[in-house]
Amino acid sequence: MPDTMITIHLIAADHSTRELRCAPGQSLMKAAVDAGIEQIAADCGGTLTCATCHVYVDEAWAARLPAPVADEADMLDFAAAPVKPTSRLSCQIALTPELDGLVVHLPATQY
Numbered sequence: 001m002p003d004t005m006i007t008i009h010l011i012a013a014d015h016s017t018r019e020l021r022c023a024p025g026q027s028l029m030k031a032a033v034d035a036g037i038e039q040i041a042a043d044c045g046g047t048l049t050c051a052t053c054h055v056y057v058d059e060a061w062a063a064r065l066p067a068p069v070a071d072e073a074d075m076l077d078f079a080a081a082p083v084k085p086t087s088r089l090s091c092q093i094a095l096t097p098e099l100d101g102l103v104v105h106l107p108a109t110q111y
Contacts, residue, residue: 006095011104025095052111054107056088058102058103059086061102068088076089
């Protein structure tokens with residue numbers, strides 16, 4: 001049986017890296033929380049009512065994601081770290097096989 005897990009590369013603000021092996025179908029936020037990634041606070045649990053799962057998608061991957069919905073773009077206004085062109089809420093990034101190898105940078109703070 002082929003390996004259906006995908007790999008996500010997380011780069012913290014201090015440049016330390018962490019690799020996650022995740023099942024497709026969940027959000028990046030859920031995978032990060034389940035793996036104990038402290039830089040993803042996810043206070044609202046993925047209901048798109050906070051910005052504590054803010055991440056920066058690596059520029060090489062940003063165009064491969066669907067555009068953010070208006071509610072996500074609005075919620076990013078509440079992010080504690082500076083918002084950049086590649087800012088996304090990880091609760092809105094659905095992990096698919098096409099995102100195998102995704103590189104995401106974590107902000108220095110969520111508060």
